Amino acid sequence: MMRRNAIVGPQVNRRDLLKSSAAVAAAGAVVPTALRWQQAQAATSSTLVIAAPATPQSLDSNFDVSLGTFEAVAALYDNLLEFNKIPDPKVPGAFREDIADHPDKPAGLAVQGKLAESFELDPNGKFIRFQLRQGVKSNWGNELTADDVKWTWDRKFGLKAIGAFYLSTLGLEHPDGVKVEGKYTVSINLDNPNPLLAKLQPNLYAPIYDSKKCTEVATDDDKWARKFIENNSAGFGPYRLEQLQRGQQAVFKARPDYYLGRPAMDTVIFREVPTSATRASLLQGGAVDIAQYLQPLEIIKLRGQPGVTVDSVAASFMIWLELNAKTPPFDNVKVRQAMNFAFPQEQVLKTVFQGLAEPLTGCMPNIYAGFTDKFWKYKYDPEMAKALLKEAGLGAGFKTSLAYNAGDPVQEPIAILYQTALRDIGVELELKKIPAATFYNAVSERKQPIIFYVDSPWCPDVGYSMTLYFNSTSFINYSNYANEAVDKLLKDTARTADQAARVEMMTKAQEIVMSEAPWVFIAFPGYHFAHRANLKGFTYYTSNNIRFQDFARST
Amino acid sequence: MRLGAATAAAAPGVTSAPADRRRRGRLRFFLAVLRARPIFALGYAIVTLVVITGALAPVMVPYGPMVADPNVYLQPPGAGHILGTDGTGMDIFSRVLSAPRIDLTIAVLGTLLSATVGTAIGALAGYYEGQRTWRTALSTFVMRAADVLQAFPVFVFAIALVAVFGQSVRSIVLAIAFVNAPIYLRLMRSQVLSIRRLRYVEAAYIAGASDLGILARHVIPNAIAPVLAQLSVNVGWSVLLTAGLSFVGAGVVAPTPEWGSMIAMGFQNVVTGQWWPSVFPGIALGLTVFGFALVGASIEVLADPARRRVLSGTLG
Numbered sequence: 015m016m017r018r019n020a021i022v023g024p025q026v027n028r029r030d031l032l033k034s035s036a037a038v039a040a041a042g043a044v045v046p047t048a049l050r051w052q053q054a055q056a057a058t059s060s061t062l063v064i065a066a067p068a069t070p071q072s073l074d075s076n077f078d079v080s081l082g083t084f085e086a087v088a089a090l091y092d093n094l095l096e097f098n099k100i101p102d103p104k105v106p107g108a109f110r111e112d113i114a115d116h117p118d119k120p121a122g123l124a125v126q127g128k129l130a131e132s133f134e135l136d137p138n139g140k141f142i143r144f145q146l147r148q149g150v151k152s153n154w155g156n157e158l159t160a161d162d163v164k165w166t167w168d169r170k171f172g173l174k175a176i177g178a179f180y181l182s183t184l185g186l187e188h189p190d191g192v193k194v195e196g197k198y199t200v201s202i203n204l205d206n207p208n209p210l211l212a213k214l215q216p217n218l219y220a221p222i223y224d225s226k227k228c229t230e231v232a233t234d235d236d237k238w239a240r241k242f243i244e245n246n247s248a249g250f251g252p253y254r255l256e257q258l259q260r261g262q263q264a265v266f267k268a269r270p271d272y273y274l275g276r277p278a279m280d281t282v283i284f285r286e287v288p289t290s291a292t293r294a295s296l297l298q299g300g301a302v303d304i305a306q307y308l309q310p311l312e313i314i315k316l317r318g319q320p321g322v323t324v325d326s327v328a329a330s331f332m333i334w335l336e337l338n339a340k341t342p343p344f345d346n347v348k349v350r351q352a353m354n355f356a357f358p359q360e361q362v363l364k365t366v367f368q369g370l371a372e373p374l375t376g377c378m379p380n381i382y383a384g385f386t387d388k389f390w391k392y393k394y395d396p397e398m399a400k401a402l403l404k405e406a407g408l409g410a411g412f413k414t415s416l417a418y419n420a421g422d423p424v425q426e427p428i429a430i431l432y433q434t435a436l437r438d439i440g441v442e443l444e445l446k447k448i449p450a451a452t453f454y455n456a457v458s459e460r461k462q463p464i465i466f467y468v469d470s471p472w473c474p475d476v477g478y479s480m481t482l483y484f485n486s487t488s489f490i491n492y493s494n495y496a497n498e499a500v501d502k503l504l505k506d507t508a509r510t511a512d513q514a515a516r517v518e519m520m521t522k523a524q525e526i527v528m529s530e531a532p533w534v535f536i537a538f539p540g541y542h543f544a545h546r547a548n549l550k551g552f553t554y555y556t557s558n559n560i561r562f563q564d565f566a567r568s569t
Numbered sequence: 570m571r572l573g574a575a576t577a578a579a580a581p582g583v584t585s586a587p588a589d590r591r592r593r594g595r596l597r598f599f600l601a602v603l604r605a606r607p608i609f610a611l612g613y614a615i616v617t618l619v620v621i622t623g624a625l626a627p628v629m630v631p632y633g634p635m636v637a638d639p640n641v642y643l644q645p646p647g648a649g650h651i652l653g654t655d656g657t658g659m660d661i662f663s664r665v666l667s668a669p670r671i672d673l674t675i676a677v678l679g680t681l682l683s684a685t686v687g688t689a690i691g692a693l694a695g696y697y698e699g700q701r702t703w704r705t706a707l708s709t710f711v712m713r714a715a716d717v718l719q720a721f722p723v724f725v726f727a728i729a730l731v732a733v734f735g736q737s738v739r740s741i742v743l744a745i746a747f748v749n750a751p752i753y754l755r756l757m758r759s760q761v762l763s764i765r766r767l768r769y770v771e772a773a774y775i776a777g778a779s780d781l782g783i784l785a786r787h788v789i790p791n792a793i794a795p796v797l798a799q800l801s802v803n804v805g806w807s808v809l810l811t812a813g814l815s816f817v818g819a820g821v822v823a824p825t826p827e828w829g830s831m832i833a834m835g836f837q838n839v840v841t842g843q844w845w846p847s848v849f850p851g852i853a854l855g856l857t858v859f860g861f862a863l864v865g866a867s868i869e870v871l872a873d874p875a876r877r878r879v880l881s882g883t884l885g
Contacts, residue, residue, distance in 0.1 A: 291840040311841040361639035365657065420818040423837055430657045430824045434637040445823050447736065 062279040062549075062565055065293040065302040069264050069286045073255070074243045075219050076170065076177045081307075082264070082284060084218050088561045089266050089282065090153075091221030091249035094130040094144050094163070095212065097123075099553060105325045108543075109564075110554040111216075113474035115383040115513055121212045122513050129158060129222055129250055135212050139511040142211050143201040150273045152224035153247060153254040160200035162250075165225030167192040167202070169238045179489065180219055183478070184208050185508075209511045213475055218557050224248040252277045252563040262286055266562060278551075278566035290423065297322060297544055304545045304560070309423050310368035313542050321547050326370065327554045329541035330379040330470035333424075335416070335432075335534035336493040341463050343412055350531040352402035353464075354392035357534050358435045361394075366427045371537040377483065377527045380538060381556075384476025384517040389528035392535060399439045411440025417465040421450025425466045428536065457492050464534070467492060472557045476520040477507035484527050495532035602871065602880060609870075612863020619857050623669030630663035634826040643843050653845035655835055657824070661845060664826040665853050671827045672857070675738060676807035679745025680800060686746065687753025688796055692784050694754065695761030712758070715751040723748045727810060731819045741820060745807045752803070753796055760792030798868040805861025812854050828854040 070086045072078035097111035112124040120135045127133060130144040150158040170177025171189045184204065186192075191203045202211065214220060227248040228239040242248070247255045252274070253266040266282040285302070287293045294312040297305035298319050308316070316322045337344040337353060344350055363371050372380070375387035403409055416432065418425035426447070433443040443464075448456050457465055469490070471479040481504045482488055486496035503523040507516045543552050543560070551564040603610040622629070632638075632650075638658035646653040652661035694711045697704035718726075727744040734740035764770065765788060773783045812829025814820035821827045823834070828850040835846025870876050 289837070291837045295840055309837060309841075311838060311843070315841045358639065365639040365642040426823055426834065427657045430637050430659070431639055433824070434635075434657075447818050447823060449818065 060278065060280040060567070062282045062304070062562060063302045064282065064284050064304045064306065064560075065287040065296050066284055066306045067286070067288055067290070067293075069260050069262065069284060070258065071260060072244045073247060073258070074240065075221065076173055076175050077240075077244075079176075082286075084557060084559045085284065085562070086255070086264060086266070087218055087221055088557075088559065089251055089253040089563065090247035090255060091223070091251045092129050093216050093218075093220055094128060094146075094222065095125045095133065095215040096128045097125055097216050102325075102327050102554060105327055105552075107550060108325050108327060108552045108554065110327065111474070111556060113382065113556060117513070121209065121511065123212055125212060125216065128216075133212070136207075137511065139204070139207040139209050139211050141201055141203045142215075143195070143199065146198040146200070147273060148198055150250055151271055152227060152250050153269060154224055154227040156224050156226040158222070158224075158250055159197050160194040162222055162225045163200040164192050164194050165228065166221070166223045169223065172238050173240070176219055180214060180217075183481075184210060184214060206509055207511055208508065209513070209516065210473060210475060210478060210508075213478075214473055217472055218559075219472070221249060221251070224250065253282065256281075268563075277563040279562055282562045294544070297546070300546065302546075303549050303565075304543070306544075306560075308542065308544055310366065310370050313370060313544060314368050316544050323545055323547045323549075325543040325545070325552050327541050327543070328372075328381050329538070329554065329558055330381060330472075330474070330556045331468065331539050331541065331558055332374055332379060332470060333466070333468045333536045333539055334374060335536065336457070336462075336465050336467050337532055337534060338460065338463050338465075338494055339496070339532050340460075340494040343406065343408055343414075344463060346406045347530050348402045348406040349408065351392070352399040352406070352439070353441075353534050354531050355395045355399035355402065356432075356435055356439050356441070357392070357536070358394050358431055359392075359536065362428050362431055363537060365431070366424050367537055367539065370542065371539045374535040374537050377524055377533065377535075378476065378479035379470060379474075379556075382471075382474045382476060382479060383513075384520050386521055386524055389525045390535075391528075392531070394435075396435070396438050403439060403441075409440075411442065413442040413444070414463045415444040415446050417446040417448050417453075417456055417462040419450055419453040419466055420447045421453065422466070422468065424539075429466075432534075458490075460492055460494055465492070468539075470556065470558055474556045477504065477516055480504060480520055480523050480527075481508065484523070484532070493532040495527075495530070497526060497530065500526050598881070599871070602867070605880070606867070606870075609863055609867035612860050612867060615856055615860025616864050619669050619860065620673065622666055623673050626667040626670055630660070630666050632660035632663045634659070634663045634667040635824050637824070643838070643846075645843075646845055652849045653843075655831070655846040656838065656843075659824065661831075661849050664831055665828070665849050667826040668828045668831070668850065668853065669857070671738070671821060671825060672808050672811055672854075673804075675741050675745065675811045676804045679742045679807050679811075680749060680803045682742065682746035683749035683803070684753045684796060684800055687750040688757045688789070688793070690750075691754035691757030692761050692789050692792070695758035696765055696780065696784055696788065698758070698762060711754070715754050718747070719751050724810070724813060727814060728817065728819045731814060736819065736822060738821060741811055741814060744814070745810060748810075749803055749807070752799065756795055756799060757789075757792060760795060761788055764788050764791050794872040798865065798872045800865075801861055801868055802865030805858045805865065808854065808861065809858050828857075 066082055068081040070082040071080040072083060073086050073090065075083060075087045097113060099109045100112045102108040102110045115122045116124050121139065129147060129150060131147045132145045134143040136142065144163065146158055146160060168189050170181055185206050185208050186202065186204060193201050193203060195201055204211065228242065231242040232239045245258060252269055252272045254269055256265040256267045258264045263286060264284040268277040268280045270276045287296060290307060290309050290312060293305040294308050294316055296302045298316060300321060313324055317324050337350050339345055359373050363369065363373060375390035376385055378385055380387065403411070416429050418429050429445050433445060436443045456462055457467060471482050482490055484495055484500055485491060485504050486501050500523050503519045507519045510516060541554055541558055545552065548568050549565055550568050551566050553561065553564045555561070636659065640658065641650065641654050642656055642658040644650050644654040650660050650662065652665060654660055690711055694708040698708045699705060727748055730744040730747055731740045734743055770783060770787055773787050811820060815827050815829030816833045818833070821830055823830060831850035832847045838846055870880060
């Protein structure tokens, strides 16, 4: 009677099911085995092998901010200026950008020329003039001239996107503001003074393109060589792109004709390894030189392994929860304050971050001049939280949701700890896991009541940092925070070069923001660079990525 | 007495005494089979244990399965926490015990829904096939639609459905029902195709019974045995699918105690030496699926008259 042979398609027969169940039982017990590819190369040669969570999706920093893009951009392109490097105060042998205020220097900055041999900065911040190095060649053999700088800024005007943000930040309203004054002389001229005129030049969003190559490959439909720059490079940086296989690896080759000398690492293999545990295993086994973006427990474990070093430095990274100030009940300041008093920050730092992070006690990076934590008051206090909710008319509690990124392993445990803590004050928190691929859409839509955000302002400036997150018109003010007094302070800060006055105004802005709590303040996670012990030259940049040209292998 | 399923179900008007004798005979035979094939007994024991555990979990667990205690995070198995704690301090033992409430609920509901829908449509498709009416065209359309559904990789299809319906228990149940329904549809159709030409069906037709009446009273009861055998295998497979969806983040929402979700939350810790958050739920999941597979295997034997006769001969 039975006709089992009539059953077709996706069903599973008994044998398959038995196999599957046995496999599942075994799977949990199997420790991931480190891949051994390229192990020999990684150990001794001038090949640098990096295990990264993702390969660059695009090489055009005007459009793409995905993981790996900026490592690639920093290798393929150079900027006009760079910050001076100083030894890291905590980690021997490591370096970092000198981003402190230097009142004795132009604009208070410790910057030096890179593609620019020298520069002249208007004390009022209305213009900057660059004298370019002569004889600098791109990876296509074209010499750097002022036309390249002009074309680069024209491209920002032409394509809008991220470049437009920088134009508006500088207050550069017309392409004519960038003037070619000679073959090797170019200036940027503003209608209004701007204190960021020099400070923004080292930013990875401001690389200089080889305009000759770009105009060669441009078409009528693609005037700014978008398609070319997405997949190739036309820059003056220390490396050229050898191969880009998205989802697998990117390979970079050192340029022997680089104007600052050929980098020590001749070949860089930037390999995609999505799982952090696997990246850690590969580093431990010696198959890679660098494992990026590891989890706290993995970092702790690697610290004790022979042949591996983890350099942990203070960084501009911050992690927080955006409380949507336009969505009830978070449009009420008292509720936002209560959400902060109910957050078990100390426990989160201890359990989730394993003591590797510092508490986020302010609303901008604590390594930037002008930061203050004197307005911090949100130590875990559930009774205070209850009292504030009662004052807000929500003594019986309420129900809300928290969205978190499935691709960031620290967010789920933080969310679970917060959920448990909120139960104590009568708040029922529903957790929403959002796939990594769509998470930033969810953030930028600004519709979630509460959502995680991890970020760092790449320009080490108090006004820039505060404007980014708290100006009511900023495109990454994802908490929808709006305060007229703060807006006015931000506007005034952007129009004066007097650093003392800027810091004073931004201190006032920090006081208001901390009091009104548009975020739930979590942590400064720091920057933890895990690498083979024989790799030297690590330098911390405020953009939180590495530059391949910094590294050399010790003998 | 070794009546085939069809004969037994098609014999109307039997008295209660022979029915009782038949039931007692079946029970004795069932127990004899379990003695002769202890692996089947193991399957029933596992499934029974999992069901009882799920039912009694609220009174059995020492800690709340969704309560994080950061003071005891990542504790190894020991006195305070038998199976240890996870990265947020939730008790693994309590969560492993509570998980069947979600996993089995989803799997059983999804499987029953797919069996109900698939069986009904399959019966109609089989009954009307080849009659040169519009119903035949509909039957053909249904079968081709099932072909299309089955052409998709099951797991990817389930992820897509959860993505469309949203991440919830209801969505997972619907996804499981969707991917399983074609199995029951084809199974029932093939059974009905062979049964519909039997004499008792023709007799019912001549007696003036309606099509639906014939299907409900004479055809489906005689075609249902293989569907029942498939149910157990499918429940186990659905538990696996539920866990798989949760593992990739498309299943239940955290921190709901669910084996796949627990494995996903803990697997990154294995490489740093904290194996217990993922290994124990993995073992529980594996055993449960294994148990349902064994039960399915036993039903397959018991429901097949030919194999039952062979087994009966072996038992003497």
